[in-house]
Amino acid sequence: MPMQIGEKNFKNRVEKGLGDDFMRGAVKSAQSRLQNNRKLAAEDLGDWEDWRTLGQEIRQHTIENLDYYLNELSENVAELGGHVYFAETAEEANKYIQDVAKKKDAKKIAKSKSMVTEEISMNDALEDIGCEVIETDLGEYILQIDDHDPPSHIVAPALHKNKEQIRDVFKERLGYQNSELPEELALFAREKLREEFLQADIGITGCNFAVANSGSFALVTNEGNARMVTSLPKTQITVMGMERIVPGWEELDIVVSLLTRAAVGQKLTSYITALTGPKKEEEGDGPEEFHLVIVDNGRSKILGTEFQEALHCIRCAACINVCPVYRHVGGHAYGSIYPGPIGAVLSPLLGDDEEYKELPYASSLCGACTEVCPVKIPLHEQLIMHRRNMMEEREMGNLAEKITMQGFGVLTGSSSLYKIATKMAPFVATPFIHDGSISKGPGPMKGWTGIRDMPAPSKERFRDWYKKRKAGK
Amino acid sequence: MEAGQIHNKDAFLSKVRNHLGVIEVKDHVEKPEWSVSPQKNVLKGKSKDELVEVLKEQCKVIHTDFYQTKKNELNGVLESIIKKFQATSVVSWSDEEMKKYLNGIDAIIKNNNIDFSEWDDSNPEESIKNAEKADIGITYSDITLAESGTVVLFNSLGKGRSISLLPKFYVALIPKSSIVPRMTQATTKIDQEIEAGNLIPSCVNFITGPSNSADIEMNLVVGVHGPIKAAYIVLDDI
Numbered sequence: 001m002p003m004q005i006g007e008k009n010f011k012n013r014v015e016k017g018l019g020d021d022f023m024r025g026a027v028k029s030a031q032s033r034l035q036n037n038r039k040l041a042a043e044d045l046g047d048w049e050d051w052r053t054l055g056q057e058i059r060q061h062t063i064e065n066l067d068y069y070l071n072e073l074s075e076n077v078a079e080l081g082g083h084v085y086f087a088e089t090a091e092e093a094n095k096y097i098q099d100v101a102k103k104k105d106a107k108k109i110a111k112s113k114s115m116v117t118e119e120i121s122m123n124d125a126l127e128d129i130g131c132e133v134i135e136t137d138l139g140e141y142i143l144q145i146d147d148h149d150p151p152s153h154i155v156a157p158a159l160h161k162n163k164e165q166i167r168d169v170f171k172e173r174l175g176y177q178n179s180e181l182p183e184e185l186a187l188f189a190r191e192k193l194r195e196e197f198l199q200a201d202i203g204i205t206g207c208n209f210a211v212a213n214s215g216s217f218a219l220v221t222n223e224g225n226a227r228m229v230t231s232l233p234k235t236q237i238t239v240m241g242m243e244r245i246v247p248g249w250e251e252l253d254i255v256v257s258l259l260t261r262a263a264v265g266q267k268l269t270s271y272i273t274a275l276t277g278p279k280k281e282e283e284g285d286g287p288e289e290f291h292l293v294i295v296d297n298g299r300s301k302i303l304g305t306e307f308q309e310a311l312h313c314i315r316c317a318a319c320i321n322v323c324p325v326y327r328h329v330g331g332h333a334y335g336s337i338y339p340g341p342i343g344a345v346l347s348p349l350l351g352d353d354e355e356y357k358e359l360p361y362a363s364s365l366c367g368a369c370t371e372v373c374p375v376k377i378p379l380h381e382q383l384i385m386h387r388r389n390m391m392e393e394r395e396m397g398n399l400a401e402k403i404t405m406q407g408f409g410v411l412t413g414s415s416s417l418y419k420i421a422t423k424m425a426p427f428v429a430t431p432f433i434h435d436g437s438i439s440k441g442p443g444p445m446k447g448w449t450g451i452r453d454m455p456a457p458s459k460e461r462f463r464d465w466y467k468k469r470k471a472g473k
Numbered sequence: 474m475e476a477g478q479i480h481n482k483d484a485f486l487s488k489v490r491n492h493l494g495v496i497e498v499k500d501h502v503e504k505p506e507w508s509v510s511p512q513k514n515v516l517k518g519k520s521k522d523e524l525v526e527v528l529k530e531q532c533k534v535i536h537t538d539f540y541q542t543k544k545n546e547l548n549g550v551l552e553s554i555i556k557k558f559q560a561t562s563v564v565s566w567s568d569e570e571m572k573k574y575l576n577g578i579d580a581i582i583k584n585n586n587i588d589f590s591e592w593d594d595s596n597p598e599e600s601i602k603n604a605e606k607a608d609i610g611i612t613y614s615d616i617t618l619a620e621s622g623t624v625v626l627f628n629s630l631g632k633g634r635s636i637s638l639l640p641k642f643y644v645a646l647i648p649k650s651s652i653v654p655r656m657t658q659a660t661t662k663i664d665q666e667i668e669a670g671n672l673i674p675s676c677v678n679f680i681t682g683p684s685n686s687a688d689i690e691m692n693l694v695v696g697v698h699g700p701i702k703a704a705y706i707v708l709d710d711i
Contacts, residue, residue, distance in 0.1 A: 030691045050511040057507050067489045068502045071482070078477040086485035096480070138697060139688035156688055163690050182689040186697050193698065198605070214667050224638060224684035224699025230676075231634040232601070242489070247504055248667070249660035253512060257656065264687070267531070267621035268656065271699070272679035279675050281474070284597035285634045286675055290477075296485065303492035 002121045003351050005150035006332050010358040017329040023152075023160045027330050030159050034321040037265025038372065045261070055258045056376040058251045059312035066303070069212040069245050070294065076215025080277025082290040090120035090297050097122060097204075097237055098129050100291055104235050106131055106201035112219070112226035113137035114206025115154055115315065116241045116295055118337045119350070122204075133204075134196045136225035138189055142166050145173045152331025152339065155263050155317040160330055193225070203229035203287065207240035208315075209255055210292075213248040216276040217292070220259055222269045230275055236287035238275075242294050243311040255314055258374040262316035298350040306385055310345050312375045317342075319369035319379055325362050334359060341369035341379045348386060360386035515620055516654035524619040524652045525707055531622035535682030536695045538704040544711055547646070548577040551611075554704055555585055558642045560608035564600075567591035568631030574613055574646050574708075592633040601635050610640035610700070614647045616662070620655040621681055624705070628676040637680060643700035645680070648711040 006013055017023065042048040062069055074084040087093035101109065109131050117123070123133045135144040139158040143149045146169045151157030158166070163180040170176035170188060178184040205226055210217040217238055219226040230236055246252050252274070260266045279286030302311055320326050320340030331339040336347035336356060344359035360383045369379040490498070516527060525541065532539040542550045555563065563582075565571055571591075582589045590603045604610060612632065614624035624645045628634045637643055653659065656679070666673055684699030695701065 026690065033691050045511070045515075047511045047514070050509040054507055054509050054511065057505070061505055064493065065499065065502045067486045067493065067495060068499045070489070071486060074479050074482055078479050081474045081477050083477040084479045084482070086479075086481040088481070088485060088488065092481075136698070137688070138686045142688070156691065158688055159691070163692075166689060182692045182694045183696075185689055186686055186694040190696075190698055194605075197698075198601075213664070214673055216673070222684065223686045223688075223697040225697070227634065227638050227678070228698055231638060247502075249663045250657075253656045253660040257512070266681075267534075268618075268623050268679060268681045270535075270681050270684050272623075274677040274679070276673055276675050276677075280629070282594055282630055283628075283633075283675065284592065284594035284600055286628075294485070296488070300488050300492045303489065304494050 003119045003337050003347065004335060004355060005337060006335050008335070008355070010333075010335065010362075013333045013335055014329050014362075017333040020160075020330065022162055022165075023330045024328065026160060026162055027152075027327055030153075030156065031321050031327055034264065034317075038262055038318055038321065039265075041261035041265040041267070051254070051258060052374055052376050054254055055314075055374050056312070058246060058254055059314070059375045060309075062246055062251070063243060063303070063308060063311050066243065066245070069247055070242060072212040073210050073215055073245060074292075074294070076212070077277060077290075077292050078215075080215055080290075082215070082277045082292060084292045084294065086294050086296075088296045088300075090295070093120050093239065093293050093295050093297070094122055094125035096291075096293060097239070098125055100235070100237060101126060101131050101202060102129060104201055104289075106235070108196065108200045109133045109202045109204055110136050110197055110200035110229050110233060111204040112206070112221065112229045113140050113157070114204070114239060115337060116206055116297075117204065117239050118151065119241075120239075120295060120297060122239065134193070134200070136193050136196070136229060137221075138186060138223055138225075141189055141193065142169065145169055150332060151337060153317060153320060154315055154338065154340075160332065197225075197228040197232050200229070200233045202235045202237060203233035204237045204239065205229055207238050207244050208259065209252055210240055210245040211247075211249055211252050211274070212245055214276055216274050218252060218256065218272055218274045220256060220269050221271045221273070224271060227271055227273055230273065230287065231285045234287060235289045235291075236278070237291045237293060239293045239295060242296050242299050243313075255375075259314050259316050262314075262318040262372070262374040302349050307345065307349055307382055309377050310342070310349065310382060312377050313342055313346070314375055315342075316374060318372040318374060322368040322372050324364055324366065324368070329362070334362065341383070342377070345377075345379060345382045345386065353390075357390055360384075360390065512655065512657040515657070519619075519654065521649055521652055524654065525649060527619040528617065528622055528647075528652060528705070528707070531620070532682075532705060535622045536685070536703070537622065537682040538702075540704065540706045541709060542706060543709050544574075547574065547706065547708065548581060550706055551578070551644070552581050552585065554644060554706075555581065555587065555609065558608060558702065560587070560642065562588040562603075562607045563609045563611065564590050564592065564604045564607040564636055564640060565611040566613070566632045566636055567593065568629075571611075571613060571631070575611070592631060592636055594630055594633065597633075600633060601639070604633070604635040604639040607640040609642045609644055610636040610638070611644045611646065612637050614645050614651050616659045617647045617652045618655050618659065618679070619652055622705075623656070623679050623681045625659050626678040626680060627674040628678060629674045634676050634678070637678065638699050641701055643680075643683065643703045645703070645705050647705055647707045649707055649709050650711060652707075 153159040167180035208220040278290040348356040616625040683703040
């Protein structure tokens with residue numbers, strides 16, 4: 001699955017999301033639960049702001065010295081007998097992974113959850129050479145069984161599905177016969193996947209954080225599938241986005257503590273598995289052969305720009321969980337495997353900026369994302385930078401919006417013009433008002449009023465009302 | 474150990490340097506003094522007994538049974554856990570320290586007709602098969618984190634990864650002396666090993682209760698691919 005998902009037209013994707021009542025209900029309840037869990041975990045620590053400051057300092061220092069730490073990481077991995085491949089593009093990464101699979105004559109590959117492998121369409125590349133790739137994270141497994149339905153959230157990929165839908169998918173595809181109880185569904189997946197773990201020729205994982213000073217990498221999980229994938233197959237391949245690294249274990253502690261709290265409100269997840277090279281020769285379990293694939297795929301061109309902080313992201317999805325726009329349109333509307341505020345920042349940078357030109361506008365700029373980010377990425381400011389770049393520098397904004405926004409800028413910039421404009425609004429709008437609201441607005445209002453009604457401008461301006469109120473009228 | 478190969482590093486890193494605006498290759502980068510260190514204040518100054526209480530409370534959150542006993546009463550507790558889980562097969566680590574804890578297990582095995590086997594690195598296929606079929610896997614904890622209720626396992630010779638992963642139930646023996654406030658103390662220790670030039674274990678597992686998932690409607694399901702239940706036994710006098 002490439003980074004781009006679903007149909008090409010942004011408005012169609014949004015409309016589909018808005019019309020999907022079940023998905024909207026599921027997203028709403030999941031968001032509320034995750035938001036609350038994060039809040040409780042942060043409050044429980046007491047000095048959450050200090051933790052965020054520390055997280056931000058660590059990420060900033062690491063990214064500023066990324067060349068140094070990646071070199072240290074790779075040297076340490078090689079010293080332990082592991083192989084490292086630096087891939088500038090998705091194609092290079094896939095080619096290397098295909099070559100390893102061919103050399104090992106691999107038929108079956110068990111995989112734990114990884115966003116970067118989705119980004120580079122690794123599964124397709126492996127299926128092209130005849131390998132069977134099995135997603136073993138429960139959420140990813142559900143999506144894979146359901147004809148490769150795309151993920152809609154970076155932590156909980158099947159968030160858009162309800163348990164009845166999952167039961168039906170299992171029933172139809174796998175002959176499942178029990179109820180829609182999550183416990184029974186999970187038990188069924190456990191039994192189905194056990195055999196796969198034991199038979200897999202290669203295990204493939206993503207990487208939450210690599211640790212430069214020891215050549216290690218850590219996986220932050222709950223289900224135990226990533227442990228299976230790194231304990232049982234003889235060959236292991238780990239794929240990491242090049243920015244997912246910290247200097248040492250001291251820093252690993254901090255980013256993991258921030259990640260588990262910000263993502264799901266846990267102090268630690270069930271498993272934090274830190275792996276260092278292949279197994280030692282005399283050890284019984286663990287991979288005999290280990291490959292680390294470090295992927296650029298557009299990340300380096302973000303370095304040194306005003307968007308560098310986007311590479312600080314630790315993929316907790318806290319910004320997604322508070323975003324009011326995500327709440328309404330759902331993950332698929334973003335058309336990218338990276339949805340929500342961080343997706344709206346990253347997708348135009350990593351992917352085709354023309355394809356994702358609408359995403360920076362899929363935000364109310366309320367700033368809730370920036371407020372919850374555990375490493376203090378100024379997300380809503382980055383969205384504004386995207387808008388500015390797209391409008392002014394590349395002339396990509398659509399003309400109507402540009403004129404409207406520029407017009408709005410002029411009007412709001414001058415207090416006398418603003419007074420006139422707001423006084424005129426009720427008169428200008430009169431032909432479009434029916435029953436006290438505007439349901440078919442002209443020009444720039446069309447996009448908004450096509451989906452919902454806009455309240456009619458009040459006959460009395462707020463400023464006038466306020467003056468009267470102050471005068472005691 | 475034969476060193477692994479590194480491919481395409483120079484071109485890749487020089488591109489990174491170009492974008493970062495870095496001109497020279499850095500020989501050494503000094504980590505800055507971080508302006509704050511909130512991690513060091515968590516449960517600061519608590520005694521071992523107080524940390525045991527924190528661990529006990531946290532066990533309720535992580536769906537883990539908590540027991541506290543003395544070394545010479547461990548067998549009784551183990552037997553009751555075996556009965557509670559209705560287990561018929563048990564696997565364990567096999568290093569010297571493990572053997573010390575389990576030196577009375579023979580009687581339990583006999584009395585309860587248990588199929589017992591120890592991890593054998595020289596016979597991994599058989600060992601994995603045994604672990605996969607086993608009802609209970611037993612390990613001890615190398616370091617225990619009170620804040621999160623986490624046992625830290627340094628997997629190495631005799632201490633297979635599969636023992637805490639494949640069986641249906643997981644039992645961790647926790648020497649009271651192994652309990653520290655939080656992850657910080659464990660990672661500090663590992664950083665010290667690295668600085669001293671020592672090899673760290675190929676796998677360090679931080680395990681917090683049984684496996685779980687919230688992938689279906691965000692409802693927590695306890696027990697997915699790893700163990701479906703877990704029990705911790707704190708040994709008061711070790």
